[in-house]
Amino acid sequence: MAAEYQLSFLSEGDQKAAELSWVYNQTPTGDLSLGELQGWKQRVLEFQRSVRATPVVRQGTLFDVTATSDPLDALDPFHLPQRNAEFWRGCFDESGPPALYFVVDHELPLLLYVGETIKSNQRWQGEHDCKRYILNYIAAHRPHGLPVTVNIGFWPYAPCDRKTRQALELALIQRWRSPFNKENWRLWGTPFVGSRAPE
Structure with missing residues (x-):
């Protein structure tokens, strides 16, 4: 087991870079055991099930006259149309609309x-x-014969404004704690990050 990570007194930007560097160096070598893989998936599954079962709490105001539709309330990443992860290899006539996208293993x-x-x-x-x-x-999953069905779903109603779209993306990352997003690596670990491609 590698030595535990210790926070430094770097600036916020430098500290984030150091944390990412640390995370890349913590990737396990070799295959995950069946127990490690299933345990990791079960922890993520239990958390995300609790998210699905709990409505989003919103701060109201005295001046709300009409109800507004908030994507955090209505957007269910598990029910979007599924596309294969290699969809981008197809020929498209258009570049496509602004979107949020979700990588989901539909097996669980x-x-x-x-x-x-x-x-x-x-x-x-x-x-x-x-x-x-x-x-x-x-x-x-392959050495253990476990089924896996990874697809991508696109939500094509994302705001055109980049900052607004990124704020919504971050809110969803924080809500679902999606383990492949670096914002959540410290929570779930990084068993699938692997080696960085040479720069």
Whole structure:
């Protein structure tokens, strides 16, 4: 077992970079045992089940006259139309609308990753770290003969404004605690991050 991580007195930006560096160095070598894999998935599943069962609490105001639809209340990542993780290889006539997207293992189900994009049909072209996490996640299931069904669902109603879209993305990452998003690595660990591609 590696030495425990100790916080430093770096600036916030430097500290985040140091934390990410530490996380990459904590990735286990070799395959996960059946117990480790199932235990990790069960912890995430139990948390996300509790999220699904608990309505989002909103702070009201005295001046709310009309009810507004909040995507955090209505958006269910598990019921979006599913696309194969290699969807981006297809030919598209358009770049696609702004969207939030969700990587889900529908076998349990587990929400693994939340992302945002201005061009939903082009987002996954080229390099994307989450592609590696998905491949490592699927590969971890193979030696144990466990079923796995990883797909991507797009919610095509995301705001066009980048800051607004990213704020909604962050709220969903925090709500669901999706384990492939770096914001949640300290909570769930990083068994599927694997080696970084050479720069």
